[in-house]
Amino acid sequence: MSPFHRIFSLWISLLFLFSHGLWAQAKFPSVEGERARYAVYIELPRSYISGVCILLHDGTEVKGSLFNEFGISAMDFVYRPKKDKVKLLSVQKMLDKWYIRKRLKRDLRELIHVLQQGGSRYVDEKYHITFQFNPMETEE
Amino acid sequence: MTAVAQSEAQIRQQINQAASQMKTMQCDFVQTKHLKMLNDKMVAKGRMYYRQGNQLRWEYVTPYAYTFILNNNKVLLKNSQRNDVIDVNQNKVFKEIARIMMNSVVGKCLADEKDFKTQISTVGQEWVATLQPLRKDMKQMFQQIILHFDRKQAVVAVVELLEKNGDRTVIELKDIHKNEPISSDIFSVD
Numbered sequence: 001m002s003p004f005h006r007i008f009s010l011w012i013s014l015l016f017l018f019s020h021g022l023w024a025q026a027k028f029p030s031v032e033g034e035r036a037r038y039a040v041y042i043e044l045p046r047s048y049i050s051g052v053c054i055l056l057h058d059g060t061e062v063k064g065s066l067f068n069e070f071g072i073s074a075m076d077f078v079y080r081p082k083k084d085k086v087k088l089l090s091v092q093k094m095l096d097k098w099y100i101r102k103r104l105k106r107d108l109r110e111l112i113h114v115l116q117q118g119g120s121r122y123v124d125e126k127y128h129i130t131f132q133f134n135p136m137e138t139e140e
Numbered sequence: 141m142t143a144v145a146q147s148e149a150q151i152r153q154q155i156n157q158a159a160s161q162m163k164t165m166q167c168d169f170v171q172t173k174h175l176k177m178l179n180d181k182m183v184a185k186g187r188m189y190y191r192q193g194n195q196l197r198w199e200y201v202t203p204y205a206y207t208f209i210l211n212n213n214k215v216l217l218k219n220s221q222r223n224d225v226i227d228v229n230q231n232k233v234f235k236e237i238a239r240i241m242m243n244s245v246v247g248k249c250l251a252d253e254k255d256f257k258t259q260i261s262t263v264g265q266e267w268v269a270t271l272q273p274l275r276k277d278m279k280q281m282f283q284q285i286i287l288h289f290d291r292k293q294a295v296v297a298v299v300e301l302l303e304k305n306g307d308r309t310v311i312e313l314k315d316i317h318k319n320e321p322i323s324s325d326i327f328s329v330d
Contacts, residue, residue: 035178048221054175054180063178065177067173067307069184069206069219071173072281072301072309073303076177089305092280093281136203137203
């Protein structure tokens with residue numbers, strides 16, 4: 001193999017590594033240290049919320065932060081797989097009502113079940129709320 | 141007079157004068173959201189256009205596409221799913237968001253005495269204005285807003301938004317061009 005071919009092959013290999021190795025589609029974090037990012041679109045009967053959700057598995061639970069495109073936090077939450085429960089840690093004042101918190105916890109738990117199965121959409125049929133969480137490409 | 145000796149009133153005057161003389165402004169921006177709970181950060185990049193007379197375009201290009209256009213009393217929100225035009229006079233929340241975004245970018249919020257308690261100091265080559273929200277709705281969202289002004293241009297170079305949950309969003313304005321013509325199409329909401 002000529003030096004040119006060797007360099008060309010190396011260059012192609014590096015290109016492949018960068019395009020497939022460093023960037024990957026997010027999958028639901030299942031082991032300690034794994035993270036996932038989702039582009040979020042929540043459609044409500046008369047409005048919508050969009051933004052980004054980041055999840056982190058810290059060994060025993062999955063922590064999540066949801067914020068809008070401007071970076072303003074909507075909520076921080078924790079999912080405990082052993083108990084199959086969601087705990088809301090902080091919620092934007094506008095959403096901080098007991099009945100909204102109750103529904104949010106339930107919906108987030110159901111959504112997490114969908115994400116764990118590789119899905120991206122959960123519909124709360126009772127209140128007509130659609131949660132769309134599309135994996136974002138993330139740097140590993 | 142040295143910069144150190146400048147009083148807060150003099151700095152305010154210079155910023156206000158620069159803001160009133162600024163007919164247009166356009167720049168790139170880098171927004172970094174620091175998440176305390178996750179010990180993580182998220183970087184978004186985009187472009188901003190401002191024209192005196194209540195016109196602002198704030199457009200995220202990567203890693204998501206999202207555009208906010210304010211044109212007088214109308215706001216256009218555009219994402220990958222939909223376009224929405226909102227009349228800010230009929231939506232108090234958006235009226236406030238639009239006003240604060242606009243005033244922060246050009247530094248006019250230093251004059252919002254009803255909204256913020258402000259302290260200004262000189263740090264190296266910049267003026268740093270620390271804004272404490274006074275109104276209930278703003279207090280619920282932010283602990284502090286910190287504006288870093290480039291002293292040479294008397295324009296905002298960095299905006300820091302500190303939230304109650306310990307998260308911090310830093311917006312850096314880069315490659316700033318002032319008073320260059322901007323097409324009206326940029327601010328079109330129709």
